[in-house]
Structures are given as C-alpha cells and as structure tokens.
Amino acid sequence: MRLAFILGEIGSGLRRNITMVVSVILVTFVSLTFVGAAGMLQLQINQMKGYWYDKVQVAIFLCSDGSTAAGCATGPVTPEQQENLKTLLASPAVAQYVNDFQFESKDEAYKHFKEQFSNSPIVDSVTPDQLPASFRINMKDPEKYQIISETFSSQPGVETVIDQRQLLERLFSAMNAASLVAVSIAGVMIVCAILLIATTIRLSAFSRRRETGIMRLVGASKIVIQLPFILEGVIAAVIGAALASGTLWAVAHFFLGEYLSKQYPDTAFISPGQTLILAPALLILGGSLAGISSLLTLRRYLKV
Amino acid sequence: MIRFENVTKVYNQTARPALDDVSLEIDRGEFAFLVGASGSGKSTFLRLVLKEDRASSGAVYVAGQNVAKISSWRVPRLRRGIGVVFQDFRLLPQKSVFANVAFAMQVIGKSRSVIRDTVPEVLKTVGLEGKENRLPHELSGGEQQRVAIARAVVNRPGILLADEPTGNLDPTTSMGIMGVLDKINQNGTTVVMATHDDDIVNEMRKRVVELKNGIVIRDEAKALYTSMIPVVGQSRRLKDASGRDEAQPPALEDRDPGTGEEQR
Structure with missing residues (x-):
C-alpha cells in the first residue's frame, strides 16, 4: 500500500513538473555523454596500445x-x-x-x-x-x-x-588530451545538472507543500514524505544516463563500427559491446548525483 | 494526557516569552478550551504538544512521554497519536472527501481494505455520509471542517488539538462542529481547543484555561469565556508581564507546513 502510494506520488510529481523534469533529463544526458566519451577514448587508447605494441618495430x-x-x-x-x-x-x-x-x-x-x-x-x-x-x-x-x-x-x-x-605515443597523448577536455566539459555540465536537480526538487516540494504538511501532521514517516521527491530526481537522472549510454553505443556502432573501421581497416576500434561496460557506471553516477543533491535540497526545504 | 511543567518558550531573546512558566495538566478524556487574546500563547501551547517547537525550559509530557526526549525519527509516531484541526481546514482541493480522509491513512501505510472500512465509518461520525465523492469546493465551510475533523481522527488519535476550528464559520454551523467534537470527546479522545468564540465556550461549559501574555491566568472547570471570579494569586505577576514588550509569536494557522523555510 505504501509502495503504491509512493509510486503514485512520484507519478504525479513528474507530471506536474514535466518541463523541469525534461530539462534534468537533457542536462544529465549531455553531461554523462561527455563523461562516457572520455571513458570511450580511454578504452580506445588501451585497445590500440594492445594492438599496436605487438606490431611496432x-x-x-x-x-x-x-x-x-x-x-x-x-x-x-x-x-x-x-x-x-x-x-x-x-x-x-x-x-x-x-x-x-x-x-x-x-x-x-x-x-x-x-x-x-x-x-x-x-x-x-x-x-x-x-x-x-x-x-x-x-x-x-x-x-x-x-x-x-x-x-x-x-x-x-x-x-x-x-x-x-614514439609516433604512437604522440597519437595517444593527443587522445588523452581530448579525453581530458571531455572530462572538463562533463565536470561543468555535472555542476549544472546538480543545481538544476536541486531547483527542480525545490519547486516540486513547494508545489506539494499542502500534501507534505498534512503528511507531517498525521505522522507519516520521513521516508514516506521524502522518498517520492528523491526518486523523482533519481528517475529523471537515470533516464538521462540511459540516453547517454544509448548514444555512446550508437557512436561505437554506427560511427566507429560502420564508418571509421571501413576508412581505416588496420586500426582496432572498440566494439559497441565494450561501451556497455560504461553504461552501469553512468547509470550509477547519474542516479547517485541526483539522489545526493535531492537529499541535500530536501533537508533545507522540506523539514519533517 | 498532556502535562506542562514550568514550560517557558522564548522565540526571540529580546521579546517577552510566548509562554512563561506554564504548568498545567489535561487528563485523558478531558475537553479543555484554551482562551485568550491573540498572542497570549495558545498556538505556542499547541505547537509544543506537537513537537513543532522545543520548549526553552521546562518539560512537556504527552501521553506520559517527555517530548524533548523523543528522537526525531520517532516524532511521526508521536504525531500519529495526535489529530489536528485548523481554522482554514487544509483540505487537498483536487481530492474527494473520501480521498482526503483516506490520505491520512495511506501515508502511514494502512492497507486498502482497512481504509475502505474505516473511512465511511468516520465520515458517518462527523455527519457526512453520502458525500464521499464530493470535492472540497462543492462543500460548505462547516462540511469542509467536518472533513478535516474526520481526517484528524481517522487514525484514532488519543488527543485532538483544534486551533480555532470555528473561526471561519457562522454561529449555527459552529455549534454543529462543536457537536462533532463533543461526540469525539465522548468516545474517549482528549480534546484541546483554542478559541476566541465566547458563545461556544459559554454554551459548552467545559474546562477553560485562559492565557494572557504567556501566563495561565485562569484554569476553571465548567467555566464561562470570561471569569466572574477576580483572579487574586496571579495579579502581581500579571502586572509585570503586561508591562513588557508585546511581541507575538506567529499564530499556528499562519504557518504553512511543507515550505518550512525559516519556521522550522
């Protein structure tokens, strides 16, 4: 019963706040795509090292x-x-x-x-x-x-x-620099995402202050009051992370797999399957970022 | 059921206390009116019972427990034992009468079948049978307050706190609400009602606790709104108190739960 109730609350929260939720999804999507791109570059460097170091003379x-x-x-x-x-x-x-x-x-x-x-x-x-x-x-x-x-x-x-x-090292250091740039952009975007999640949760808590006030008065537990808000942020961020993982897979499959590998047949590119290693990491990263920022926001704006 | 031992509540160090060394006990099953002008400390009294605020000094006991010693994760359990009714009803406008009352049971995890059985029963107690599916704006003020009372007592709390429940209602409707509260009281629930409504107090002839500037100036059984007996023992302290700054704590009904930025 309580679970059904919490799920219902999450649903209504997401519906009421749909524009903010979409923006949270997009911002986490973009930021985690950059994180993932950096990860893919590292995977690619490792792959090429393994492939070339046996052959270089x-x-x-x-x-x-x-x-x-x-x-x-x-x-x-x-x-x-x-x-x-x-x-x-x-x-x-x-x-x-x-x-x-x-x-x-x-x-x-x-x-x-x-x-x-x-x-x-x-x-x-x-x-x-x-x-x-x-x-x-x-x-x-x-x-x-x-x-x-x-x-x-x-x-x-x-x-x-x-x-x-040494020729290869030069290529690898260029790729390392590129992944560093991706990580820096990702860092800025993640800060954006955290702030946006905090604002969204704050708005959501404000628009449901009647409900939460009554919940407090009739003795609902802290978890029942806060969990819908936290999960709202987490769900939005996880959707963003899933989109980011999908994008990375698509890049590996269509760009690397179908295009670049035909242009450079002797280069070993990472397979789409390898990008799936990154997906759980992105999902966990997105979910925990949202969870922590929601929790901190609620401590400030939704006392129980 | 509720015991205050030398309770003082100071909101602001420079102003006079909202409650000043208040000691009083309300027994199980009692019906007590809390009367006094705005700023006399009625709302502060109710807030302390709910542990919305901490007493600056002294101890507040609710159902035998010192509320200061209840850890924050156990406060919900305390509040489940207390129903609260406000002047402005605080119903959820998009939920039906049934859903508003059921909400109080859902959020503490009662099962669907229990809710289906209990809610109509409580709605009958407050005189709203047949109106389960109405929305709050389709009801009169008195009916809305009955919904709020139903919501407050649906989890069978031992205590019902009412903060000026008839403040928005006409005298006839108010008497109807009082009938409901009386009925709940006769079922064994302790009722504490803060009010300005002298007609009601005079009609009911229950215990009256009068506060002025945070001090209990009268505590009389089966009393009237204004006392005919001059207060002797307290007169000197009263003079002291009224001479001080007239700072008023915010009234309970002005505080919006949920936003809670600086209030809590």
Missing part, C-alpha cells in the same frame, strides 16, 4: 641518394655496410634484445607504401628510389629502444633509427 633506415645525415657522408649505403649492419644485428651484444629482424629493400618499401596509401594520390608521385631501405627490428622489450638507437645511429650507412612506438 624499431626501423633502421639506410642511406639513400638524397641523405644528408652524418653517417651518409659516403653516399648511399654500400652492400658491405649493409652486410656489416646485418652482422652487428646478429651479434650476441644486440641479439639479446631482438626477437627477429627483416631487411626491407627499396622495392618492398615501395610496395608497402602503395598498400598503405592506396587511396591517396601521393602514390603516383613516389618512385622506389625515393624510399629508403631499412632493417625492421622486433624488440623483445620495446623499452630497450635506446640501446639499439645508440648502437646503430653512428654506424656508417645508417641514416636514422626510428622507434615507431
């Missing part, structure tokens, strides 16, 4: 015609220099850090380049001569890059040593 680029580096004073790399480098790579001092390595000739480099940029016009203007040959090294421990770099940078015939991981 340290590349030793060899001198070619136009090279200006100090090691290239003798012109393009000679077969002896190339053989020396190969021996050095196989020597125990270096081999302990190396899983395996391959030589990539100019022609192979051109082939890979064509594959990677197949839909870009730049392919037509590049010839195999312009691309340097290289040794591709799979490290046992990618952190030991420095050792390879020190050993090979000064060798004759080596133009430069590049750690592909």
